[in-house]
Amino acid sequence: MLALGVPRIESRMTPEKDVRGNRAAGPQGNLPALRFHVFEQLKQRNVFRVALLYLVVCWLILEPVHVIFHMLDVPIWANRLVVMIMAVGFPAVAIFAWVYEMTPEGLKPTIEVPHGQSIRKLTGRRLDVAIIAVLAVALAYFVVDKFWISNHLPATQPVASPAAVAPAPATTTVATATPFVPPPHSVAVLPFINLSGDPAQEYFSDGLTEELLNSLARIDALQVAARTSAFSFKGADNDIGTIGRKLNVGAVLEGSVRRSEHTVRVTAQLINTVTGFHLWSQTYDRDLGDVLKLQTDISNAVAEALKLTLLGDRAAKIEAGGTLNPAAFDAYLRGLRLSRDANDESNARAAIEAYGEAIRSDSHYALAFAGRSIALSNYLKYFLGRVGHDDIAKEARADAEQAIALAPDLAEGHIALSNVLEWHFLEFAAAVDECARALALAPGSAPVVRWCSRVAADMGRFDTAIAAARQGVALDPLNPLSHQWLADALHKARRYAEAIPIYRESLALNPQYRAPVYGQEGLSFYMLGDLQTARTTCETTPQHWQSWVCLAVTYDKLGMRRDAEAQIPKLVEVPTRHGGSLESLAYQWAEIDAQWGNKEKALNWLEKAVRLRDSGLPNLKTDPLLDPLRGELRFRAIERELNFPN
Numbered sequence: 001m002l003a004l005g006v007p008r009i010e011s012r013m014t015p016e017k018d019v020r021g022n023r024a025a026g027p028q029g030n031l032p033a034l035r036f037h038v039f040e041q042l043k044q045r046n047v048f049r050v051a052l053l054y055l056v057v058c059w060l061i062l063e064p065v066h067v068i069f070h071m072l073d074v075p076i077w078a079n080r081l082v083v084m085i086m087a088v089g090f091p092a093v094a095i096f097a098w099v100y101e102m103t104p105e106g107l108k109p110t111i112e113v114p115h116g117q118s119i120r121k122l123t124g125r126r127l128d129v130a131i132i133a134v135l136a137v138a139l140a141y142f143v144v145d146k147f148w149i150s151n152h153l154p155a156t157q158p159v160a161s162p163a164a165v166a167p168a169p170a171t172t173t174v175a176t177a178t179p180f181v182p183p184p185h186s187v188a189v190l191p192f193i194n195l196s197g198d199p200a201q202e203y204f205s206d207g208l209t210e211e212l213l214n215s216l217a218r219i220d221a222l223q224v225a226a227r228t229s230a231f232s233f234k235g236a237d238n239d240i241g242t243i244g245r246k247l248n249v250g251a252v253l254e255g256s257v258r259r260s261e262h263t264v265r266v267t268a269q270l271i272n273t274v275t276g277f278h279l280w281s282q283t284y285d286r287d288l289g290d291v292l293k294l295q296t297d298i299s300n301a302v303a304e305a306l307k308l309t310l311l312g313d314r315a316a317k318i319e320a321g322g323t324l325n326p327a328a329f330d331a332y333l334r335g336l337r338l339s340r341d342a343n344d345e346s347n348a349r350a351a352i353e354a355y356g357e358a359i360r361s362d363s364h365y366a367l368a369f370a371g372r373s374i375a376l377s378n379y380l381k382y383f384l385g386r387v388g389h390d391d392i393a394k395e396a397r398a399d400a401e402q403a404i405a406l407a408p409d410l411a412e413g414h415i416a417l418s419n420v421l422e423w424h425f426l427e428f429a430a431a432v433d434e435c436a437r438a439l440a441l442a443p444g445s446a447p448v449v450r451w452c453s454r455v456a457a458d459m460g461r462f463d464t465a466i467a468a469a470r471q472g473v474a475l476d477p478l479n480p481l482s483h484q485w486l487a488d489a490l491h492k493a494r495r496y497a498e499a500i501p502i503y504r505e506s507l508a509l510n511p512q513y514r515a516p517v518y519g520q521e522g523l524s525f526y527m528l529g530d531l532q533t534a535r536t537t538c539e540t541t542p543q544h545w546q547s548w549v550c551l552a553v554t555y556d557k558l559g560m561r562r563d564a565e566a567q568i569p570k571l572v573e574v575p576t577r578h579g580g581s582l583e584s585l586a587y588q589w590a591e592i593d594a595q596w597g598n599k600e601k602a603l604n605w606l607e608k609a610v611r612l613r614d615s616g617l618p619n620l621k622t623d624p625l626l627d628p629l630r631g632e633l634r635f636r637a638i639e640r641e642l643n644f645p646n
Contacts (some may be wrong), residue, residue, distance in 0.1 A: 022385055039092050050097040051090070056134045058086045076360050178239070179240075180274060182250040185306050188225035188243065191211040191234045192266070195258040205257040206231070207333030208266070208291070212253075215295045215318045217445050219303055226446030226476030244273025247477065251279060253302060262326075263287055268298055270305050279303035288326035292319050321366035321407035328361035332368050339375055348379045366407035373399035374415035381423055381615055393424040411442035422455060423615045429645040431455055446475035449560040450485055458618045461643055462493035480506040484517055487524075492622040496524040519546030526550065531558050544572060549588055553595040553625070564596075583608060587616025591625040602626075603634045610638060617642060 004462050065082055100109060101123075101397035189212055196203035210227050217224040223245040233243055240252050255268035269281035280301055296318045310467055323329050341347050355372035358365055374395035380389055389639035396421045403413030418434035421427040435452040442448045453468035469486035476482045487502035503521035507514055522538035525531075531554055538550035548567040571585055590605035606629075620626060621644045629635040 047094055047097045049124060049131060051094050053127060053131050053134060054090060054093045056131065056138055060134065060138055062086075066140045072352060097498055170489060180245055182244060182248050182273065183223050184250065185221055185290045186223040186225070186249040187216065187251045187270075187302065188230045188247045188249045189216065189307065190243070190252060190254040191231050192268075193256040195265075195484070196260075197255045201259055203333055203337040204259055204330070207336050208257055208264075211322075211333075212295055212298060213297045214445075216253075216302060218318055219299065219322070220443065222303065222306070223249070223444055226479060227269070228446075228479035228483075229476045232478045240271050240273050240276055248474070249273060251302075251306060253298075259288075262296075264291060266294060266298070268301075270302055288322050288329070291326075291329055292322040292324055295319070295322070321370070321403065321410040321412065323358075323362045323365040323368070325362040325365070328358045328365050328368065331355070331358035331361060332365065332371065335368070335371050335375070339371065339378075345379075345383045348375065348383060351375045352379060364406055366410050366413060369399045369403035369406065370410065370412040370416040373397070373403065374419060375415070377420050377423060393420065396420045397425065405619075407458070409441055411438040411445060411448050414438035414441070415448055418451065418455060422458070422618050424613070426613060426617055426642060428459060428618070428643065432459060432645055444475065446472055446479070446482065449475060450482060453489055454485055457489040457492045458622060460622050462489065462622075465489040466493065478509060480517070482511040483509065484520070488520060491520065491524050492624070494527070495626065496528045499524045515541040516546050517543035519544055519550045522547065522550040522554070523625070526554050526557070545588070549591060549625075552592050556596055568592075583612060584614075587611060587614045587619075591623065594626050597628070599629060599632065602629055603632060603638075606635070606638055610641060 051204075053466065062082065072379035179538045189209055192205050192212075194202050196204070200559050209231075213224060213227055213230065216222055220496060229247055243252055244250065250273055252271050252273055253268060254271070258265040263285060264287075265283065265285050267281075267283045270279040271277070272279055282298075282301060284294055284297065323332070331354050335351050335358060338347050338351035338354055352372060352375045355368050355375060358368035363367070373396045376392055376399065378398070380392050384392070397417070400413060400417035400420055403410060403416060407413060414434045414437045418431045418438065421434065422431035432455060435448075435455050437447045438445075439452055439517045449468050450472040453465045453472055456462075456468060457465035466486070466489045469482075469489045469586050473486055483502050483506035486498040487506065490496075490502065500521060503524065506517050507521075518537055518541045522534045525534035525537055534550065534554045535558065538547045538554060541547050542551070548570050551572075552564050552567040555561070555567070571588060586605045586609035590602045590609060593599075593602035593605060604624075606620070607612075620642065621639065626635075
């Protein structure tokens with residue numbers, strides 16, 4: 001019985017020992033082995049190789065598909081559909097590789113292939129070769145795209161006049177041998193190409209570009225080249241490196257706009273001007289009512305690509321004063337285009353009407369109010385004259401104040417108000433305050449900096465004016481107006497010898513923009529006592545009122561009194577042409593009489609100018625032509641009445 005009992009004891013003890021001594025035999029202990037077995041099966045069945053090959057092939061397909069779809073104007077959802085199909089295909093391909101095996105007789109379920117007949121290792125080696133080949137193609141494509149295409153990509157904009165791409169002056173160009181080190185976080189926005197198929201839609205692509213530029217300029221940490229300089233490359237066959245050097249920026253944003261009845265497609269790409277590499281690109285399909293959000297999205301993407309550290313509510317600042325109304329936005333862009341071409345009275349009136357249409361479509365469109373205010377002010381200043389048009393001046397002021405009420409953080413509203421306060425209401429201290437607010441809101445805006453340099457020069461703050469004007473040149477180096485206003489600040493500071501070469505830089509940038517520049521340059525020569533050069537310079541554009549003033553005083557100093565007096569009828573014609581009176585040029589008559597030695601007449605004209613609120617009076621404090629009057633008691637009384645700030 002003992003002998004029979006021993007086996008029974010061993011049979012009871014052995015399992016217990018196994019359980020305690022070798023837990024790998026339990027159900028949970030088998031998991032690592034199971035996992036290892038699955039991993040080995042995935043390797044043996046070439047699932048990993050098939051998955052990797054699939055992913056690389058998908059990447060190679062997506063790159064040309066994106067380009068081709070864009071060329072054919074295929075909607076953005078088609079790109080997304082291709083990506084979704086590829087994503088769904090990935091697990092399907094992995095499962096297929098697990099379930100099926102390649103054999104000499106073709107595909108068969110893996111479970112039906114005897115172990116001795118399997119050619120998995122051969123298939124694996126073939127897959128390795130395929131993976132290496134596809135990776136080599138992918139690497140070659142990457143190298144060509146990043147190191148050759150980017151460096152040879154030209155700026156492809158519609159053709160513009162050769163005059164628009166005149167070489168930058170010596171003070172702003174960089175020798176090709178000099179290493180190009182642009183300011184960090186600097187960018188230029190080139191005019192986006194109009195792909196709408198209708199040249200009449202050019203105003204929309206240009207206007208959208210300008211609004212995008214303004215949106216970027218509202219980002220404090222970003223230095224943005226101003227519109228005129230950036231748009232001077234429109235249609236020019238310049239490479240990105242050349243554009244970067246001329247504008248002194250580290251990146252260029254370019255793209256295209258295709259507008260349909262209710263939607264807009266914008267493709268944008270950001271390129272490093274030093275390396276030529278693409279930093280970022282994206283295509284956007286949006287409803288026209290969503291253009292404001294589009295500006296924010298692109299601005300944020302550019303800022304992130306440039307690795308800016310941005311604080312605060314960027315969207316609120318970028319979208320300040322904008323509209324969600326497509327009709328209002330379209331009318332506003334037409335107003336912008338007409339304002340740029342407001343060299344004649346009809347275009348000036350059409351710009352005012354376009355802004356009015358935008359306001360009627362959206363009564364909360366602050367940018368449209370600011371735009372109309374400036375358009376009204378310029379129409380009054382350049383075509384009508386202040387005398388007898390108080391209603392227009394009041395309307396311009398009301399528009400500017402409404403723009404600020406709707407969007408207090410909109411620099412354009414404060415500049416519009418500064419403009420109308422200085423030129424039409426002679427409220428100089430308030431005009432200076434509005435400039436300070438605008439500069440605080442948009443310190444990188446060339447129009448803001450430029451206008452405030454002029455206000456400072458009028459107030460006699462020459463160091464501030466010249467520094468701001470130089471900043472305006474840096475921000476907008478290819479704009480002749482930037483150079484002219486710097487020269488004007490130097491002229492008012494009595495630094496005539498410095499002003500003259502700057503006037504010539506302005507003329508070199510755009511010889512067609514010359515009438516007022518020649519007159520002012522001639523007056524600088526006149527103040528230096530170089531009367532013959534002053535005469536020659538002012539005779540260059542004899543059909544402009546500024547040249548007539550210059551010639552009237554220059555001829556007189558040369559003893560050519562009859563020729564000097566012959567300029568007066570030409571000046572009289574200016575106000576009468578627009579229904580004005582002789583008194584509309586009271587300030588100009590005072591300048592001429594002061595230089596002719598007729599002090600009493602000059603002072604009479606100035607007193608009349610004060611009564612009429614003449615728009616020439618902002619120049620009184622610093623105008624060199626009035627220097628003969630500054631010691632007169634009546635002149636000092638006029639200065640006190642005008643209440644110029646210190």
